[in-house]
Amino acid sequence: xxxxLRFDGRVVLVTGAGGGLGxxxxxxxxxxxxxxxxNDLGGDFKGYGKxxxxxxxVVNEIRAKGGKAVPNYDSVEDGxxxxxxxxxxxxxxxxxxxxxxxxxxxxxVRISDEDWDIIHRIHLRGSFLVTRAAWNHxxxxxxGRIIMTSSAAGIYGNFGQANYSxxxxxxxxxxxxxxxxxxxxxxxxxxxAPTAGSRLxxxxxxxxxxxxxxxxxxxxxVLWLCHESCMENGSLFxxxxxxxxxxxxxxxxxxxxxxxxxxxxxxxxxxxxxxxCDFDNASKPRSIQESISVLNDALSQIESQGSISMxxxxxxxxVSSSLDTTNIVGRELTTxxxxxxxxxxxxxxxxxxxxxxxxxxLKFLFEGSEEFCxxxxxxxxxxxxxxxxxxxxxxxxxxxxAKMLHGEQYLELYKPLPTSGQLTSVSTxxxxxxxxxxAVLLIDVNTYCGKDLxxxxxxxxxxxxxxxxxxxxxxxKAKVTVNPPKRLxxxxxxxxxxxxxxxxxxxxxxxxxLHVDPSFAAxxxxxxxxxxGLCTFGFAARNVLKQFANNDVTRFKAIKVRxxxxxxxxxxxxxxxxxxxxxxxxxxxxKETGDIAIAGGYVDITSAIDKPFAREPLKTAGLQSDLVFExxxxxxxxxxxxxxxxxxxxxxxxxxxxxxxxxQWTIDLxxxxxxxxxxxxxxxxxxxxxxSDQDFMDVVQQKTNPQKVKPLCHGCTHLLGKLLFTLVQxxxxxxxxxxx
Numbered sequence: 001x002x003x004x005l006r007f008d009g010r011v012v013l014v015t016g017a018g019g020g021l022g023x024x025x026x027x028x029x030x031x032x033x034x035x036x037x038x039n040d041l042g043g044d045f046k047g048y049g050k051x052x053x054x055x056x057x058v059v060n061e062i063r064a065k066g067g068k069a070v071p072n073y074d075s076v077e078d079g080x081x082x083x084x085x086x087x088x089x090x091x092x093x094x095x096x097x098x099x100x101x102x103x104x105x106x107x108x109v110r111i112s113d114e115d116w117d118i119i120h121r122i123h124l125r126g127s128f129l130v131t132r133a134a135w136n137h138x139x140x141x142x143x144g145r146i147i148m149t150s151s152a153a154g155i156y157g158n159f160g161q162a163n164y165s166x167x168x169x170x171x172x173x174x175x176x177x178x179x180x181x182x183x184x185x186x187x188x189x190x191x192x193a194p195t196a197g198s199r200l201x202x203x204x205x206x207x208x209x210x211x212x213x214x215x216x217x218x219x220x221x222v223l224w225l226c227h228e229s230c231m232e233n234g235s236l237f238x239x240x241x242x243x244x245x246x247x248x249x250x251x252x253x254x255x256x257x258x259x260x261x262x263x264x265x266x267x268x269x270x271x272x273x274x275x276x277c278d279f280d281n282a283s284k285p286r287s288i289q290e291s292i293s294v295l296n297d298a299l300s301q302i303e304s305q306g307s308i309s310m311x312x313x314x315x316x317x318x319v320s321s322s323l324d325t326t327n328i329v330g331r332e333l334t335t336x337x338x339x340x341x342x343x344x345x346x347x348x349x350x351x352x353x354x355x356x357x358x359x360x361x362l363k364f365l366f367e368g369s370e371e372f373c374x375x376x377x378x379x380x381x382x383x384x385x386x387x388x389x390x391x392x393x394x395x396x397x398x399x400x401x402a403k404m405l406h407g408e409q410y411l412e413l414y415k416p417l418p419t420s421g422q423l424t425s426v427s428t429x430x431x432x433x434x435x436x437x438x439a440v441l442l443i444d445v446n447t448y449c450g451k452d453l454x455x456x457x458x459x460x461x462x463x464x465x466x467x468x469x470x471x472x473x474x475x476x477k478a479k480v481t482v483n484p485p486k487r488l489x490x491x492x493x494x495x496x497x498x499x500x501x502x503x504x505x506x507x508x509x510x511x512x513x514l515h516v517d518p519s520f521a522a523x524x525x526x527x528x529x530x531x532x533g534l535c536t537f538g539f540a541a542r543n544v545l546k547q548f549a550n551n552d553v554t555r556f557k558a559i560k561v562r563x564x565x566x567x568x569x570x571x572x573x574x575x576x577x578x579x580x581x582x583x584x585x586x587x588x589x590x591k592e593t594g595d596i597a598i599a600g601g602y603v604d605i606t607s608a609i610d611k612p613f614a615r616e617p618l619k620t621a622g623l624q625s626d627l628v629f630e631x632x633x634x635x636x637x638x639x640x641x642x643x644x645x646x647x648x649x650x651x652x653x654x655x656x657x658x659x660x661x662x663x664q665w666t667i668d669l670x671x672x673x674x675x676x677x678x679x680x681x682x683x684x685x686x687x688x689x690x691x692s693d694q695d696f697m698d699v700v701q702q703k704t705n706p707q708k709v710k711p712l713c714h715g716c717t718h719l720l721g722k723l724l725f726t727l728v729q730x731x732x733x734x735x736x737x738x739x740x
Contacts, residue, residue, distance in 0.1 A: 005227050008033035011090040012226070013083065015039045015076050015130060016100030018054025021149075021196050024215035025097050025222055026058050030067030032223070035090045038062070039072040039082050039100070046102055076100045076126030083133040093134045095145045095226045098127035098171075105160045116163045123167040128174060135187075144187035145226035148175040152193050152238065155247065168193075172236060179234030184518040188233040190225045193247075194218045195240030217242045231527050250282045325432050325471060333427040333443070338382035341420045341679065342367040344508070345374040348381060351505035352538030353495050360551050367419070368675060370637065374417040376556035377541035380409065380534055381508055382423040383445040383457040405563075406533050407440065408460035410479035412558040414453050420679030421664065424448045430458065431478065434471030438464045442478055450662045481562045481600025484585040489576035493543040494591060497531065501569040505535040530566040536573060536597050537561055540588045543575040544603040548584050554606075561601040565590070573597070582606060625655050625696045629665045633676030636667070644674045652685040656692045 012029045016022040018040030026036045038058045042051030055071035062069035070089040074081040076098075086093040101123050104115040131146055138144025153161045154168025171191060178189040196215045221239050224230055236247045255275035258264040269276070349364040352375070356365055363371040417423075430442040443459040458479050498504075502515040510532055513520040521529040541559055549555040567573065572591035577584055582605055588598035636643060647669040655663045666681045668674060681688075691699075 006033050010034045010094040011092050012095040013037040014097040021215045022099040023058050024219040028219040030062040035068040037086045079129030079133040093137050096134050097147045108162045119163040120167045124170045138187050139185045142186045146189040148191040150191050150193045183522045191236045193238045252279050331429045335426045338423045348378050348508045377538045379411050379455040383425050405462040407462045408562045410458040410560045412456045416553045431475040434467050436467045439466035485578045490579050491547045491577045493575050495573045499570040502531050533563040540575045544584050549605050557604040559603045561598045564599040565595040565597050567597050623693050625693050636674045641673045643669045649686040652681045652688040654690040
């Protein structure tokens with residue numbers, strides 16, 4: 001059985017605690033270890049009079065049972081004094097229960113200014129003043145729980161209570177905003193609408209109902225909402241007689257009542273009135289953003305298609321009842337060039353949890369490593385950039401990026417990724433599926449280095465509320481997930497993510513504030529910012545690479561995953577793996593919760609004796625000059641120190657093919673023991689040479705006199721001479737044309 005809820009060390013302020021609900025709250029909190037400030041002005045239910053006896057009586061009850069309590073006799077309009085009582089007696093304030101209230105019931109036409117003002121001063125302004133006085137203390141200690149007391153009269157209205165109803169519904173609005181602003185400080189605010197016997201109901205509720213609707217039947221909800229383990233925030237509950245119900249707004253799907261460039265008329269409103277008031281398949285907006293989004297959707301529909309009724313079965317969506325996908329499938333979206341240096345692969349490796357603490361990780365983290373290379377899963381980064389401009393408007397389909405979920409991911413590599421250079425990604429809509437509650441877009445992205453296809457990605461994107469257009473539910477083009485074998489895993493590796501994991505990973509290019517801004521995450525319904533799904537994907541991919549391919553990137557062929565549950569930075573990722581031939585099945589769990597974050601995953605690898613990339617280490621295929629630079633690299637490794645002493649220069653080579661730069665190489669004979677690597681110089685080059693692949697080979701094979709290709713300037717001749725003087729001793733001679 002779970003442990004009982006305790007409030008030891010917590011300080012609670014209950015307003016109007018001299019009787020009824022307030023007394024029940026005070027006693028219940030004290031019984032469970034809290035220190036309680038019992039506030040009550042001591043007046044009657046209309047707000048007349050003043051006495052200390054009500055508060056004193058409750059304090060004495062608490063103390064008689066061994067609890068801690070102090071009285072306070074101030075009006076809630078003196079909010080600072082109430083909070084000061086808590087600070088002076090107990091040194092802090094953790095929980096505020098805004099319970100105090102009075103009644104001045106009158107029919108609407110008989111309400112005086114005084115009747116209206118005093119109700120708002122006590123209920124609405126009083127709750128505001130007490131909460132404001134406690135706010136900074138809660139903010140500084142990163143904890144606070146606040147309860148606002150509304151009423152069924154405020155929710156539904158009630159004859160003779162216009163003043164009371166208005167104040168009580170005002171408290172709900174106050175509470176909702178406080179919940180949003182306090183979330184990042186761990187300050188939660190909820191609203192209750194209780195039905196219970198009290199001073200406010202004794203004149204309108206018969207005794208048998210007063211007995212049935214005991215305050216003790218409300219207090220347990222208040223205690224739960226105020227406990228540190230309760231994450232409920234910004235919610236409204238009706239409660240009474242042992243029953244609790246949560247309320248939320250409901251809205252009809254509505255209708256668009258004007259066409260593009262047409263006036264909006266009352267006749268059009270009349271003609272669409274039945275649709276406006278139709279609550280079948282009603283939406284349930286949870287935030288002002290969701291509320292406003294439907295207006296943006298409607299405006300987009302009006303501008304693009306004219307007058308279209310809102311007939312989706314989902315929240316705030318606008319789609320046509322049927323959709324011609326022939327004009328969508330196969331449509332090319334964007335072509336994006338991704339230019340990068342060694343910095344980006346290293347930053348990505350750090351973002352997916354690699355560390356210099358593990359010697360096996362050094363080749364992914366240090367550009368000077370002889371085996372420096374990219375993690376295979378880095379292939380999602382250039383592909384993802386091709387979609388950062390957003391999915392364009394698709395005729396007949398409502399695409400709202402705010403309602404997009406990344407459902408699945410597939411990555412296939414055709415050769416290891418270059419550690420620097422330029423990659424061009426072309427994205428295309430492979431298919432569109434109708435899942436009812438939403439639409440799935442399959443986006444294929446082919447990524448090229450020059451003319452060579454390096455990798456292929458398929459993004460499966462789910463758009464909430466865009467379904468219901470009568471399309472197919474499955475596609476033969478989709479790369480499907482595969483469930484793991486029904487046996488214990490062959491290997492399990494665990495990684496503890498850091499609290500800054502998402503902040504680090506987003507530096508690889510996914511800047512969605514969902515992963516770092518608590519306020520933005522809250523708008524999406526998350527208690528905290530969540531980790532990127534592709535970050536968890538990267539953790540899993542590198543674990544499979546290490547466990548079953550000895551970190552040999554040339555053996556990594558493909559990976560497929562389905563994103564099942566979010567991960568909070570700081571949680572532990574547990575990758576469970578099963579080997580079935582050359583396919584490694586895996587799933588990733590959140591260790592703390594047992595939730596499966598990645599489901600149906602697999603990685604296809606090749607055997608160590610059959611590596612498709614073994615003869616093409618990190619280069620673009622088809623360039624003869626690559627073999628020469630590889631040989632130079634081997635010779636530099638053998639006698640690098642001697643070369644650095646003699647040459648002391650950095651040379652960058654731009655090798656062209658068909659008039660375009662196809663590959664860059666750098667010979668660094670200035671730093672450390674020297675290095676030869678693919679890509680532009682990592683520090684300033686002393687000179688840069690440009691030469692076609694064929695001319696380069698003609699020079700190397702001594703078919704062409706390098707001076708006849710193009711005269712060299714004096715400075716370049718001097719530097720190149722130093723290089724040639726040393727390299728010629730080692731089997732190979734290279735000469736290039738300078739780039740000015």
